[in-house]
Amino acid sequence: MKQFGYVRAHSTQEAVQNAIAQQDSLYIAGGTNVVDRLKAFLDEPSRLIDVSRLDLNQIESTSDGGVKIGALVTNTAVANHPRIRQDYPLLSRAILSGASQQIRNVATVGGNLLQRTRCPYYYDTAFACNKRQPHSGCSAREGINRMHAILGASEHCIAVHPSDMAVALTALDAVVEVEGSNGVREIPVSQFHRLPGETPQWDSHLEVGELITAVKLPPHPTAKTGVYLKLRDRASFSFALVSVAAMVSVTNNVIQKAYLALGGVAHKPWRLWETEAYLQGKSADAETWQQATEMALQDAQPLSHNHFKVDLSKRAMERALKLSAERGSET
CATH class of the missing domain: 3.30.43.10 (Uridine Diphospho-n-acetylenolpyruvylglucosamine Reductase, domain 2)
Structure with a gap:
């Protein structure tokens, strides 16, 4: 070292x-x-x-009815906080599905957002990796790419972002507060991480020296319907093959609003804006869920070993949407 x-x-x-x-x-x-x-x-x-x-380890209510989570709050503290469990259960479930209890006890909110891919070709310096060494190549493209991206990838990188928490925060319209040489600014979580493009060595839109100080959750009535579904190779301490964060509100079997994000399928948490717009006003039934998932995965580009992720994503989304709609139904 x-x-x-x-x-x-x-x-x-x-x-x-x-x-x-x-x-x-x-x-x-x-x-x-x-x-x-x-x-x-x-x-x-x-x-x-x-x-x-640093004094960045508080969870506090905001004047608009939301919640501000300091960047140094541990994952365990967020997942177990009464306000999070009551008003943002999706976030609690996502965090508890990731890592082990020992890691959650020390891992921080800011660090969770900034963790880097667990692509084995990135960690093994015997292989070419554009993320580790720009312009060296991407061994994963022709290698064992079962865990890799099916959406938003590029010829330079097919790695996926490993965070469960970030997928939930993306669906919740959370905002990252950062401080740098030019003061404090805010970045929506959905815009915080980058797609690989030609510069996969850059994971986020942070500028030089910027430090994450907090994550802000807006007031979100639909959040109580939230479902986080994670599919993985083993039940504990395993990264997602596919994960889904879904929130749906329904009145008289008509979808009023939907929020949807995928994990394990792209270089960043994948927010499905077009699918959300499609769902609004539709009947909350099996046909709608199926059509929505087809739309969500229409641009998928699976690789030699991860074709299964397309169907797995669709089935996971159908289940998550159905479960959330049942929780959020009003007559």
Whole structure:
């Protein structure tokens, strides 16, 4: 492991200033993904900036009726918080479906959003990987690509984003608050992560030195109907083959509003805006769910080993939509 310096930040401003002064620095809090990458020589920063002691570990109600979650709140604290369990159960379920209890106890909200792909070709330096080393190639395209993307991929990268929490936040219209050299700004979670395009080495739209300080959840009446369905190879500590975050409100069997996002299928959580628009005003029945899932996957481009993800996504979406509609039905 390359030697690196270490500094503990005492304020967000100090953290940002350190990161800008030494631009190959890395922020570290829980370290559940950063340390893995350091040990695998995927990151070789000149300095680690410890932000774990900053005052960013509260969950509080906002004036508009939403919730603000500090970037250093642990995944366990979010999942078990009474307000989250009551008003945003989708988020709680998504977090509890990811990793192990021990990891959730130290992993942070900000770190969860910034975790990098678990593509084995990215972690194995014997293989070419454009995400690890730009312009070197993508071994996964012709390799074992069972876990890889079927939507939004490029010839340069077919990796998928591993977060469960981010998929739920995308469906919930959450916003990421960040602080940088130009002050504080907000980025919708749906726009926070990048598609790979020609620059798969960049995972997010953060600018140099920017630090995640909070995630904001807007008031969301439909959120109580939320369903998070995760399909994976084993029941615990496994990343999604396909996951679905769905929220549907129904009155007299007519869909009033729908929110839908997929995980495990793209380089970022995949929000299905067109499918949501299609569902509004339709009958909440099996035919509608089937037509919606066909629309959602019409642009899928499966690879040699992951054709199954197309049908698996459709079936998971049908089930999640049906379950959410049943919870959100009013007569």
